[in-house]
Amino acid sequence: MKFLNDLNEEQRKAVEYNSGPHMVVAGAGSGKTRVLTYKIAYLIEKGMEPESILALTFTNKAAREMKERIKAMIGKKAEKLWMGTFHSIFARILRAESKHINYRPNFSIYDREDSVSLVSNVMQDLNINLENLTPNGVQHKISFLKNQMILPEDYEKEMSSSAADRKFHEVYKEYQNRLFMNNAMDFDDLLLKPIELFTNNPKVLSKYKKMFKYILVDEYQDTNKAQYELIKILSPSRDKICVVGDDAQSIYSWRGAEIKNMLNFKKDFKDAKIFRLEQNYRSTKMILAAADSVIKNNAEQIAKTLWTENNDGEQLTIIRASDEKDEALQIAKRIKKEVTNRKLSLNDIAILYRLNSQSRALEDALRREKIPYKIIGGVEFYRRKEVKDVLAYLRVLSNQDDEESLLRIMNFPQRGIGNTSISKMIAFARRLNISLFTTMARVFEVIEVKERIQKNVKQFKLMLDKYIELKDKLSISELTSALVDELGILKMYKEENTPESMARYDNIQELLRAIQEYNQENPKGTLDEFLAEVSLVAGIDQYDEKANAVTLMTVHSAKGLEFPVVFITGLEEDIFPLSPRFDSDSKIEEERRLFYVALTRAQQKVFLTYARSRYRFGEVAYQSRSRFIEELDEATYVEVNGPGSRRAGRKKKEVIDEYYQESYDDFDQERRSLRVGSKVSHAIFGVGKILAITGSGDTQKVTIAFENHGTKNLLTKFANLKLI
Numbered sequence: 231m232k233f234l235n236d237l238n239e240e241q242r243k244a245v246e247y248n249s250g251p252h253m254v255v256a257g258a259g260s261g262k263t264r265v266l267t268y269k270i271a272y273l274i275e276k277g278m279e280p281e282s283i284l285a286l287t288f289t290n291k292a293a294r295e296m297k298e299r300i301k302a303m304i305g306k307k308a309e310k311l312w313m314g315t316f317h318s319i320f321a322r323i324l325r326a327e328s329k330h331i332n333y334r335p336n337f338s339i340y341d342r343e344d345s346v347s348l349v350s351n352v353m354q355d356l357n358i359n360l361e362n363l364t365p366n367g368v369q370h371k372i373s374f375l376k377n378q379m380i381l382p383e384d385y386e387k388e389m390s391s392s393a394a395d396r397k398f399h400e401v402y403k404e405y406q407n408r409l410f411m412n413n414a415m416d417f418d419d420l421l422l423k424p425i426e427l428f429t430n431n432p433k434v435l436s437k438y439k440k441m442f443k444y445i446l447v448d449e450y451q452d453t454n455k456a457q458y459e460l461i462k463i464l465s466p467s468r469d470k471i472c473v474v475g476d477d478a479q480s481i482y483s484w485r486g487a488e489i490k491n492m493l494n495f496k497k498d499f500k501d502a503k504i505f506r507l508e509q510n511y512r513s514t515k516m517i518l519a520a521a522d523s524v525i526k527n528n529a530e531q532i533a534k535t536l537w538t539e540n541n542d543g544e545q546l547t548i549i550r551a552s553d554e555k556d557e558a559l560q561i562a563k564r565i566k567k568e569v570t571n572r573k574l575s576l577n578d579i580a581i582l583y584r585l586n587s588q589s590r591a592l593e594d595a596l597r598r599e600k601i602p603y604k605i606i607g608g609v610e611f612y613r614r615k616e617v618k619d620v621l622a623y624l625r626v627l628s629n630q631d632d633e634e635s636l637l638r639i640m641n642f643p644q645r646g647i648g649n650t651s652i653s654k655m656i657a658f659a660r661r662l663n664i665s666l667f668t669t670m671a672r673v674f675e676v677i678e679v680k681e682r683i684q685k686n687v688k689q690f691k692l693m694l695d696k697y698i699e700l701k702d703k704l705s706i707s708e709l710t711s712a713l714v715d716e717l718g719i720l721k722m723y724k725e726e727n728t729p730e731s732m733a734r735y736d737n738i739q740e741l742l743r744a745i746q747e748y749n750q751e752n753p754k755g756t757l758d759e760f761l762a763e764v765s766l767v768a769g770i771d772q773y774d775e776k777a778n779a780v781t782l783m784t785v786h787s788a789k790g791l792e793f794p795v796v797f798i799t800g801l802e803e804d805i806f807p808l809s810p811r812f813d814s815d816s817k818i819e820e821e822r823r824l825f826y827v828a829l830t831r832a833q834q835k836v837f838l839t840y841a842r843s844r845y846r847f848g849e850v851a852y853q854s855r856s857r858f859i860e861e862l863d864e865a866t867y868v869e870v871n872g873p874g875s876r877r878a879g880r881k882k883k884e885v886i887d888e889y890y891q892e893s894y895d896d897f898d899q900e901r902r903s904l905r906v907g908s909k910v911s912h913a914i915f916g917v918g919k920i921l922a923i924t925g926s927g928d929t930q931k932v933t934i935a936f937e938n939h940g941t942k943n944l945l946t947k948f949a950n951l952k953l954i
């Protein structure tokens with residue numbers, strides 16, 4: 231097999247090994263993905279049927295790319311591989327086997343936002359208020375428990391007798407119950423339900439065990455308990471299994487990932503063989519030395535030494551900025567320089583941050599400098615309001631028990647069915663133990679609802695019935711177009727004619743286009759399958775590498791990617807690492823691994839930036855530089871002080887260039903127009919009235935009485951106040 235020549239000796243050994251369970255422990259950039267890809271091609275070339283190989287990846291994007299690569303190596307038969315994320319593969323299996331767990335195959339898949347909304351409805355219905363937990367927090371806790379396979383009944387056994395625990399348990403139990411009633415699953419169910427399925431149905435299990443002759447798992451360091459159980463349950467005769475991972479890149483413990491799955495592989499799988507890949511093909515020697523000097527501060531890790539034959543490369547550059555705006559401006563300027571000096575295109579550059587909220591200042595600066603950028607993970611396409619509205623209609627057409635989706639569309643676009651009437655219908659549904667959808671058919675029996683509104687409900691129900699009937703006669707694309715037309719939402723957004731409504735208009739058009747493409751690519755694809763697919767799309771999956779633009783994303787999303795030039799921003803205590811003061815050692819170690827992941831994305835050059843002060847939680851916070859910078863080997867970096875150094879405050883005019891002048895002028899403009907008595911609005915605190923102004927220039931402060939947040943003292947420069 232000629233393609234084996236693309237591998238180094240150790241990689242090749244791992245690819246050819248076939249005599250038992252094995253784990254490839256590989257450092258960053260050492261060819262993990264390559265080994266996995268080649269191994270699958272190798273197995274097929276050796277005669278294994280593609281449909282008997284199960285390959286589990288961390289993102290849909292990784293699965294797609296690997297499949298493409300394998301197709302290029304061995305041809306079209308690669309299409310038949312079972313390759314995808316845990317969630318998408320098991321959603322597919324659950325759909326086929328739904329009757330064994332008392333679900334119907336058209337079950338809805340709730341994303342995080344849907345789950346939060348369900349939690350919130352449950353809390354309202356049970357009239358439960360959890361003092362310290364918002365619906366968001368409750369959802370997070372539920373998800374964390376589910377990831378650890380702790381169901382309500384398990385939780386009940388372990389919980390304390392405190393009122394808070396009891397209330398939480400009640401919400402959790404009812405949340406699970408509602409999911410079931412709605413014929414819906416949340417993301418965590420997509421891993422838990424298959425365990426239930428396989429455990430309670432030995433015949434089904436044996437069918438899949440026979441079918442999957444080989445299991446391969448990517449990013450093994452970030453598997454959680456449920457994923458681990460699934461691998462163990464399914465791994466055929468326990469020997470045809472290959473996992474790859476890097477313990478130094480385990481960054482998802484907050485979502486329940488367990489690094490110990492990797493550390494315990496040898497115990498779990500008898501006679502497991504370990505392959506180590508230590509040659510890095512991605513980065514310069516300098517970048518590897520820097521990464522190594524940081525990660526060696528972690529106590530918990532599998533020993534390995536990464537080396538490379540690549541060039542020595544340049545030192546890292548550390549840039550100090552005065553605040554987040556200055557940081558962003560300096561980055562934008564640098565990018566222009568780098569592109570010219572290194573003859574790079576913009577998609578060779580990534581800007582990474584720890585927190586999504588850091589992106590705003592960066593985006594502002596890039597826009598002003600007219601540098602095209604793409605942002606990954608913001609509000610993802612399929613999570614946008616207008617897109618979800620249309621999808622909610624499709625979900626109801628597919629699964630009438632999906633109460634969450636039905637509630638979303640009941641009065642959208644407005645059809646005169648208010649919340650009070652909806653509550654009354656829900657009460658009726660609960661009393662009779664029927665679904666809300668069925669209640670709509672019997673709305674004339676719900677005497678508490680006014681006659682006029684009963685008619686509106688009836689009409690809405692008739693419309694849905696019509697499309698439910700049409701859904702098997704039309705393609706998904708025709709169905710959706712007809713529906714969107716009848717709802718008149720495109721027209722509605724067009725008439726509103728605001729930038730926001732036009733963006734919504736475009737997004738719905740884009741959705742119609744996406745559905746058309748889906749139809750073309752999957753002529754036999756059903757509405758249920760389409761909905762399952764879009765529910766599982768993550769931000770990174772839509773990432774277009776070819777678009778000529780700088781990439782902005784969190785370090786978490788950057789896992790597995792590589793770029794010639796990488797900026798790592800916000801290197802300050804409390805940002806990166808996040809919350810060091812309150813955290814245990816293990817959390818700091820995870821932050822350090824995250825920093826390691828960030829550094830090792832770079833091929834040629836790394837810039838590290840930090841700001842002396844930063845606007846956070848509505849106030850200016852003075853920041854101290856991240857411990858991770860202090861941990862870097864001194865030989866691996868140089869520091870430059872941009873105009874953000876302290877000197878800049880005093881001698882601003884001398885050190886800042888025209889561009890900065892312009893941006894400071896903007897501040898001054900805003901400041902001059904503020905007066906005692908002016909009404910202003912603030913991004914977080916809302917509307918308020920200025921009571922006093924003290925000081926001037928950069929240290930000017932305003933005292934504002936906010937309508938809903940009391941009186942606050944803010945530094946004008948950072949408050950970003952808008953006059954009303």
Ligand SMILES: Nc1ncnc2c1ncn2[C@@H]1O[C@H](COP(=O)(O)OP(=O)(O)OP(=O)(O)O)[C@@H](O)[C@H]1O
Pocket residue numbers: 236237238241256257258259260261262263264265476479510511512789790791792830
């Ligand atoms: N034997 C090899 N010869 C040449 N290039 C290689 C070889 N192995 C890997 N590479 C290249 O090195 C880079 C990193 O490989 P890959 O992405 O497979 O590593 P990885 O271990 O999955 O990385 P990470 O875990 O850091 O994301 C890729 O550009 C890949 O093409």
